[in-house]
Each structure stands twice: as structure tokens, then as C-alpha cells.
Amino acid sequence: MYPKKLIHQAISNPDFPVVETKYGKLRGTWTDDCYIFRGIEYAKAQRFHLAEEPDPWEGVKAAVNYGPVPPEISTRIPGDAFTEPHFWYPQSEFCQNLNIWTPSIGTDKKLPVMVWIHGGGQEHGSAIEITAYDGEELAKWGQAVVVSVNHRLNVLGYLDLSSYGEEYRDSGYAGMMDLVQSLRWMKENIKGFGGDPENVMLFGQSGGGFKILELMQMPAADGLYNKVSIHSGTGKDTLFTKENAARVAEDIAGYLGLERKQIKQIETIPFHKLAKAVNYAYDRFTERTGKRLQWTPPVDYKRYWGNPQMDGIRFREETKSIPMLIGSVLGEFVSSAHHNSQDGDINTWSPETAEKKLSERYGKYKDKIVQEFLAAYPDKTPAQALFVDVFMRKPHKDLCRMRAAEESGAVYNWMLSLDMPCYGGSTPWHNSDEAYFFHHAEYFESEYIPEVSERLQDEMAGALVAFAYTGNPNHVGLPTWKPVTNKIPTMVFDRKTEIREDYDDKLIELVTKAGALGPGGKGPVRTYGGGPRERV
């Protein structure tokens, strides 16, 4: 994704590296002991229809450049690209493409396949949106095949037009079924890239986590993966019912002036016009429900069984045995919001300044929260208690307990609490764990701490890779890590990584009671990083 200092000469020749797939030959790039294939078309799709297998080709096709990324209704601009380095890329609705990083081709190594599913809700983002998603270091260091997938988002991925006729019965599932199609492609083709089609781990952050849980609730994905790793990506969310979905479709068709019998036109209308209609529908949705529309596939208890954390919904029997590695970071959006403030260096605030800010956020719970924070994180300062997330942490713990209670596959829980070095110090923010899980923290100015980062990324990426190999994240660099039972043993990744059991229950409870669920204590704000959104 980004230029790295090369050791060897990269090779991208007409005849090397070349891999044969079911559809034809692909040539990629070999660079410093990693083979990279970018922008591989895994499917083709017509708007509002399910993706199908790609067309075969003659000769050797280039897989050297990234493919287009999915269109966004409005392109996200992070408030702080320093802590969340971004990579924008041309968008196209014909975005069914994936990228592969592998240490081995043309062998029978059967390396585990680690499939990265990006975040940004189901509205934003791409397989290459954030520079941390580059898979080269993880593939080489972990000796695994890393794959990242682009798939349709927002209106293109989830608009349910089923009430407009049989032709559109699947349109609400198009985005998730792109992902399924990519997994089918891997099943058939990943062997040529050194991967084991029978050992596939899904891992994703934020919206990527939500999408993984959705795949677990979709029968079409059964058998295409056998373990999942969810980073800061679960919660009880607005349920996108069939009724909600139908109303959104009506709002959009209405705005576009399309009668029922004209609905076919919605397939060819320019995307920027469609996007305007979507913004109109967003506003109507918020008027009706008081919430922001969160795209998901509509729940039909057939193709999609719904968010397992909602009342009355459970995990499907078919995915019960899937082992799960799950965790979040100490600051999440609370830290991100601070990066945009003019508040200066939290680690040099006077005690009075810190007190004042803690009172603003926590009110009468301030002292108790600071006490519980220091009990949970004894090496931290009172001021850092200001930057504690519960919006993610709470539902993650709930999910851990739920899986354990249902006697599902093993669940392992982690927390990243490392004080980051930028801006004079910051608790880890939403997405800051990926520089570590992808084993390249030393490329991130806002996150790299010499010696500390090298060890920590060995621990974190090591856990992820061990889990991808075996379904168990334990490795020699870590204390013994037991799965969740009625207790939650959490691997707290920090300068001194250790296991702590049920260590922050009281803290989470108090912060929740104080109503300080999101940035600034004003309740949950789903900003996905805090940046402004430009409307079309």
C-alpha cells in the first residue's frame, strides 16, 4: 500500500511471479520476500444484484495495481490523519476485488489464510483505506496468507428492493454476499497462493467486526471460514428490520421520482444522484427513529438471522463451534475526539485541570471512577481516567459471556491499554491496535515506541497468527491465556502485558452509570473517527 524501504529489487515481470487461478493466470509483484497480488477480481456484479463468478481470461492478467474501492455516499475525512493515516483511492461500484500478501507461491505449504474485513460501519472504508491494513509485514513475519477484500457498502450493498419484485429479492444482501463470494473464490484458488482453503480466519475491526458477526448469522457463509477475530467491533445496534429497509427503499425511489414499474432505472442512475437520494433517506430515517441509519442486511431469518446481541436473537447452531478472539482498546472514540481538541498534553495537565475535566465528564462519579480506573490500570495517571471507552468494552464483555454461557467455541479476550506517544500521550484510539496486529507499528509516527513496540507487536500479531494457525492465541511470548468461562480473563496488552480477570467490571459499570458513553460524555456518538462528513 505504501512504499517501504526495499532490500531486494522488486520483481514484476510478465512471467514472474505468476499464479494460475480457476479463471486464468495472474501476475503480481515479488518484493522483499513477499508476493503481492493486488486488485484481483473475485466476482462481477450488476448494481442491486448478487455477484457472480468472474469471466475467465486468456494469457496473463496483471494484479499489480489496487482495484477500485467501494463508493461512499460521502467520503470520510478523518479529523486526524496523523493518528489514523489514510489512503484514499478511486471508487467504483465494480469493486469486487481482493489483495493477497503471501510468503509462498507454487508450493504446498498450506499456510493459514487471514482474511481482513475492513471497518467504517457498513457505510465507509475499503480494504486499503487505512495504511495499517497493508498485509506485507504480517504475511512475512507470521508466515501466513493475508487477504483483504473490497465489497459493496451502503446503498449499493444493502438497499432492500425486494418489495419491488422478484428480480431484487437479494439486493439487501449484495454487500455481504460479495464477501461470501470472495470466500468462495479463496476456497477454490487460495491454494495456489500458498494458503490452506480449509483453515481460514476472518479478522476485522469496527464495522469489520460487525460484518464478521453477520457472516456468522448467514448460512451462505457456513464452511468458508473456521475462526474469527473481532477488534472493537460489536454492540447492540439499530436493527435494520425488513420494515425499516422497505421504508428506506421507498424514500429513495420516491426522491428519485421512480414509480414501481420504473424501478429498473435505479440500476443505471449515476451514483452521485443516487447518493443524494440516500442522504434524503438518511434524514427521513432519523426523523422516524431518532437514530442514524446503520446499513446491515435486513433480518429475514433465512439469509440473515440478525445481530446475536439483540434481544431474542442468538447465534445459529452452525457457528457455535467457531473459536473467537475478541477485544478492544482503552480509549476508542473518546481518545480520537481528544486528538481534535486544543486541550494540550494530558500528561502534563495540572491536577486542577485534570480534576475539572474529570468532573465535566463524570460528575458526581468522578472520584469513584478515578479510584476504579487506578485499580484496573495501576500504572496510569488519574488524568487518563478521562479517556476510557465503555461504548465498545461493555458489549464486547457481554458477547464474551454470552458465547461462554452457550458453550460455544473458545473465546479469548484482550484489551490494548498502551499509552501512545503522540500529542504528549494518548490512550489508544479506535483502530490504533491494527498497527500492532499487522506487525508494523514501527511505520506509524503516532504509535511507535522503540523497543516497546517491537515486543508488543510480537505479542499481539503473535497471538493473532497463533489463533489463525490453531484457534488458540497462546504463544511462548505471552502469559497463559485461558478462554472465557463465567469469568473473563483479559490479556491486557501494555508495557507489561498480563492476564487480569474481571478487572474492569466496576469501572465500566460506573462510567456507564455516569452516562459518559461517548466522546465528551454526551452519549454515544458514532463518528467512526471523529472527522467531518462532507455531503454530496
Add this chain to the structure above:
Amino acid sequence: MYPKKLIHQAISNPDFPVVETKYGKLRGTWTDDCYIFRGIEYAKAQRFHLAEEPDPWEGVKAAVNYGPVPPEISTRIPGDAFTEPHFWYPQSEFCQNLNIWTPSIGTDKKLPVMVWIHGGGQEHGSAIEITAYDGEELAKWGQAVVVSVNHRLNVLGYLDLSSYGEEYRDSGYAGMMDLVQSLRWMKENIKGFGGDPENVMLFGQSGGGFKILELMQMPAADGLYNKVSIHSGTGKDTLFTKENAARVAEDIAGYLGLERKQIKQIETIPFHKLAKAVNYAYDRFTERTGKRLQWTPPVDYKRYWGNPQMDGIRFREETKSIPMLIGSVLGEFVSSAHHNSQDGDINTWSPETAEKKLSERYGKYKDKIVQEFLAAYPDKTPAQALFVDVFMRKPHKDLCRMRAAEESGAVYNWMLSLDMPCYGGSTPWHNSDEAYFFHHAEYFESEYIPEVSERLQDEMAGALVAFAYTGNPNHVGLPTWKPVTNKIPTMVFDRKTEIREDYDDKLIELVTKAGALGPGGKGPVRTYGGGPRERV
């Protein structure tokens, strides 16, 4: 611009690194012995008006993230991002910001200031568009202050509305005057960043070269720089006369339905609507002239004296003494076009295949051209003769001779002819020299050749830095380099760099005669890299 493997911990704290400017304090980032200040606002501007000094501020302002880049009428998508790695970034017409890389702040080092002016004609691009424009390595290795500047482009930078009233008398110069304003900012503020305000070199590639020549023809820029380096960026171009400019303004206002007295509305119309009108005007311009509209400031012989290579126009007396370092690369757009082809590895074509292609491009001149090519480049193969640029090389040589004949400041000429390692071999393409001039070729997969690249970038960046220090590119790593007289001694950068005098005159003459001026021999095609342009 892109993450680099860090050695030290980067520091971006509220109190370090901080530099005081005329308008207030700025804090940047210190990373591996380089201080980086990104997105510094050097001016503020209202649409179609000249930029003014920015507002002062209290406290310390962050200069950690890049600022927005200039809006493009249609965003350029390079056909091959592998050979031209790109960095897209959010656009805004409030794009008057610059980036600084410096090895030294808070000292009195008075390092030379190297001001990068990006290409993309005057239509496209940004200070950070191509990853090669990252100034960190050049600043550290060269011990110089590197600055890159965003400024208004296309309609926002050059629409001449002067016939609509006195208020808009300067609108056709807004983009170039942004650049002038940035140079004024440097004059007043660069000392705090370790720079010498009296030693400023402009360097630019492609459109960046054209913009430098325009600055030389604009009295407003006099005294703000004292040397120029032009890379693949000159030519006789469509003259954007006052009459042409006025017609374009009428087409745009007409499309928008604006009467003369309503013209003020053009300042607030959303950019995407304005862009539609611009596309309309482009088509009208092409109908009238048979050419593509190339934005430049209109020639009024007062604010702008016109392209010095056009008939009847000369350099202004005031810039005669400016020394010039100028050159281009062997393949330019001819190579870029080949990267998009399915033609395979040029270095393993059979003699018959090469013959056939040479005949297609050069017709009856084929044999003579191959003969002259091998005389000019004895280490190359006949097939490589297919990828020779004259579209850039010819006017560059003409400019060299013109400056020398006018007894201007010294002119030094170079050529980059290194066979690049990607796709089985490729003559250097348009923009491929920047990875070398910025001294970080080892970050570019398509360009890095171990040992060769390290030496070559020492030679090339060394010449650029020596020129920035003294106005003379000679350094201990190069053969003696004399300025142009009635002869052109060219420093041919390659595996074995050497000076060759008037070595390719016959080759250029023959290719020109064969009519093979651009990619595929179909005459000049101004694609700026060959990618498709998506219309708004």
C-alpha cells in the same frame, strides 16, 4: 506522506517541535532527525480573488496533518499506480497550504530552500499527489529545507473574469499568485525552519516546470527565488490569450445561466456544478481550436509575459541571470503508455516482434532510428528504441540553446536513461526521475535496483542539492558538467553516468520526422500519465 520504518520515536507534543511564524506558533512532528510541518496555511483566499495573508492566531496551532489539496475538475486516475504511486487526499478550494521538511529548527543554519512545485498540467495534481514528493529523505540527506506547495488549479486558479468587472481583474492569476504568496510567506518565515530566505530554488516536474517558467515571466515573483530546476516540463503550448480566456469565461457563465450582473453568484456555486460548466467549456474550446484547453494565466504583458518559447515572446530581463538545471527522461509518456499495454516484456521480445513494433511506430525511418538510437545509447537494445520521447526532449534542448544564446544565467542539461526494473524492463517514464531527485528510490518497487539506485540517487539528488546551494550542480560524485553554450553537454544519468555533447540531435530529428511524437506514434497526446479521466 507515507509511513516509513522509524528508528527513533517520533515526537509531536504540544510543546515540541514548535516554530514561531509571523502569524503565530506552529507545532509539527520530529521523526528520525527530520522536522515535518504539514498543511501550514500560507494564505487565505476567496474564490476568484487573490490570496491574502492568513489571519494571526493565539497559542500553538497544529501542523501535523496535510492540508486539503486543490479541487480537480475530474480526479485523475493513473493507468498504472505501480509505476506512479499515488496519494489521493481530500480536496478543498481553501487549499493554500504548504509542507516543510527540515533537518534543523531554532538555529541560524540558513540552509538552501528547495520549493517543490507539482505537476499535472495546471489542471491536476497536488503537493502530495505522488508519493515520490515526500521531502523527508531529501531534506535529511541533502541538509536542505524542502517545501511543497498546494495552490489553486484549473478554473479556480485561472478563470479570467476580468471582463465582468474590476472586482475580478486578477481572477486569471489567482493560482499563480497563490504560489507567489507562498514564496512571500517563505521570505518572511522560512528562517525559523532553518532556511535561508535569500537562497530559494524552485524545482518542478511536468506542469511544475511550466509553472516555474510562468513565475519567471511574472514580475510579482521577482526576488522571491534565485534559481530554477525544471524536470520534463517545457514546450510550446497552446497560448491562453486574453481573447481565449474571455471566451472560456463566457462559456462557463453561459452554461450556468448567469447574466453579467449576476456574476457574483459564481463565487458560491457548489464546485461540482462549476465543474460541469467547465467540462462544457472544454468541449467548446476544443470545437473552436481543435486543441485541449491548457489552463495558464492569460498573457497581458503586465502581470504575465507569456511562454518564452512561443514565437515573439522572450524571457524578461529581470530573470535573465537565473541559473537553470533542466532535463527530461528517455521514455516519458511513450513508456507510460506501454505500461498499460498487454505487450509483455520488451527485453525478451523476439527480434521479429521488435522489428514489427518498430516499423509500426517509425515506418520507413525505422532502421535509421535504431542506428541513431544505438549510437546515442550504445548499451541499449534495438527494441528499446521504440520508447524514445521527443515531445519533451526537443523543447528542452531548444530552451537550453535559447537561454545560452541570450547569455542568461548558466543552464545545465541532464537526461535520465536508466532501464527500470519493472515489467521486465522499461525506459524511464514521465515522473520516474522524482524518486531519484528526492533521494528515496529504494522505496519504489518499480524503480529500485540494489546498488545502482543508491549510487544514482546520490548523483541526481546530489546535483539538485549542489545546485540549490550554489547554482552549480557539479559535485564530487559526477564527471565535470559544463553549462550549455552553442553545444549542449548533457549529463546522461544511467548505470554509468557520463557527459555527452549534442549526442542525440540526429535521433530526435529522425523521430520527429517519422511523426512519432507521442505514445504509439499518433502525435502528441497530453495524458499526464495515460490514465482515464472520469468526468463529473
